Amino acid sequence: MIAQNRAGGYGHAQAVSHQSGEEVSVSMVDLKHAAAIVGIHEHVTRYAPDKSELQIQGESVIKALEDAGLTKQDVDGLLTASSSARNTGLNLADYLNMYPRFVDNTTVGGGSFEFHLSHALNAIVAGRLNCAVITYSSLARSGSVSVGTGGVARFGHPRLEPSPDSFEELYGLTTVGLYAMIAQRHMHLYGTTSEQLAEIAVAVRHHASMNPEALFRNPITVEDVVNSRVISSPLHLPDCCVITDGGGAVVVASAEVARNCRHQPVWVLGAGEAVAHQGAGKRDLMYIAAHQSHGPAFGMAGVTHQDIDMAMIYDSFTITVLETLEDLGFCKKGEGGDFVSGGRLRIGGELPINTDGGGLSSNHPGMRGIFLLLEATRQLRHEFDGTPRQVADCNIALCHGTGGALGSRHSGGTVILGRD
Numbered sequence: 001m002i003a004q005n006r007a008g009g010y011g012h013a014q015a016v017s018h019q020s021g022e023e024v025s026v027s028m029v030d031l032k033h034a035a036a037i038v039g040i041h042e043h044v045t046r047y048a049p050d051k052s053e054l055q056i057q058g059e060s061v062i063k064a065l066e067d068a069g070l071t072k073q074d075v076d077g078l079l080t081a082s083s084s085a086r087n088t089g090l091n092l093a094d095y096l097n098m099y100p101r102f103v104d105n106t107t108v109g110g111g112s113f114e115f116h117l118s119h120a121l122n123a124i125v126a127g128r129l130n131c132a133v134i135t136y137s138s139l140a141r142s143g144s145v146s147v148g149t150g151g152v153a154r155f156g157h158p159r160l161e162p163s164p165d166s167f168e169e170l171y172g173l174t175t176v177g178l179y180a181m182i183a184q185r186h187m188h189l190y191g192t193t194s195e196q197l198a199e200i201a202v203a204v205r206h207h208a209s210m211n212p213e214a215l216f217r218n219p220i221t222v223e224d225v226v227n228s229r230v231i232s233s234p235l236h237l238p239d240c241c242v243i244t245d246g247g248g249a250v251v252v253a254s255a256e257v258a259r260n261c262r263h264q265p266v267w268v269l270g271a272g273e274a275v276a277h278q279g280a281g282k283r284d285l286m287y288i289a290a291h292q293s294h295g296p297a298f299g300m301a302g303v304t305h306q307d308i309d310m311a312m313i314y315d316s317f318t319i320t321v322l323e324t325l326e327d328l329g330f331c332k333k334g335e336g337g338d339f340v341s342g343g344r345l346r347i348g349g350e351l352p353i354n355t356d357g358g359g360l361s362s363n364h365p366g367m368r369g370i371f372l373l374l375e376a377t378r379q380l381r382h383e384f385d386g387t388p389r390q391v392a393d394c395n396i397a398l399c400h401g402t403g404g405a406l407g408s409r410h411s412g413g414t415v416i417l418g419r420d
Contacts, residue, residue: 109403208357289412
């Protein structure tokens with residue numbers, strides 16, 4: 001939908017009018033207020049062995065539509081991601097007795113749902129749909145899935161298939177090990193410390209203490225983090241995300257539909273997508289996909305970093321947050337350690353992040369990107385006004401989802417949202 005010119009910039013794109021079939025020119029200004037989040041629901045379960053993934057998604061979709069003041073009959077787009085081959089848009093449509101004309105099963109790990117929001121925006125502008133639901137669920141905890149630590153033991157043997165994973169799993173790599181090596185490298189190059197990484201875990205736990213649904217709500221200190229058990233050096237236990245069940249749904253609609261919904265619309269101002277991989281061994285591992293995805297998002301939104309009131313940053317590990325903030329451009333490469341210190345990331349600080357408690361303390365059911373959209377929407381709606389959890393004067397929020405592993409292949413989806 002967005003046309004990239006030869007210089008790498010983003011200009012006008014061509015779309016087909018849904019009403020007339022005529023080709024029309026769509027500018028970035030048109031894209032900025034073309035679609036909005038109008039309904040949300042978070043399935044607050046953290047452990048649900050009595051439910052199926054489809055049941056969690058189904059309940060979330062219905063309640064998100066109720067939140068928007070819409071029904072299943074209003075939905076013509078269905079977007080979902082899953083680590084299970086059985087849990088697809090096809091099966092979900094059958095389960096919900098829906099007949100969408102637009103289905104997207106894009107699965108790029110935890111950042112899939114930021115990609116979905118971008119795709120829904122493009123489809124709305126192209127006239128392919130008027131209302132879409134983005135949804136996800138997982139039973140990682142009740143299924144005893146050791147996300148990030150299982151390695152080849154998850155399969156009983158190395159996978160023999162024509163994929164890059166096959167050449168790496170032979171050496172016993174784990175997700176947490178890949179992130180730990182990124183952290184080690186960052187420390188070596190820039191002098192980043194475990195105490196600085198711990199600042200991220202402490203700030204996010206502080207926010208979790210205000211969320212009654214968060215898995216862990218007891219306050220922690222930097223000393224608690226650095227004195228805790230090492231999982232993969234230099235990452236300690238609180239540097240790593242929790243493992244839970246959970247799910248949710250987000251309803252995205254055209255401007256025409258959004259204006260008639262129950263809540264003030266939360267507009268999709270900008271979006272960018274990227275992937276990063278080994279680059280035949282030539283990639284600088286200190287730069288992640290966010291380095292590529294944030295430019296189009298900020299350019300489309302027409303905002304600066306100083307305009308961002310709060311951010312939802314995928315926090316699979318504390319090093320994920322630090323590197324993402326650097327590559328989103330909030331600070332220079334190597335300065336992340338100083339940037340995350342001194343209370344900057346707390347509500348009341350310069351850039352509050354993960355105000356629901358994040359993946360480090362609230363929930364992380366395998367892929368967490370949808371929860372970034374949910375909490376950002378709540379903050380932009382000012383749902384917590386009058387409580388310590390509300391970010392003051394919150395008008396523009398950034399969400400960045402990461403999927404895969406920073407040390408190998410991963411995705412990065414940047415979305416900028418705003419209220420009227």
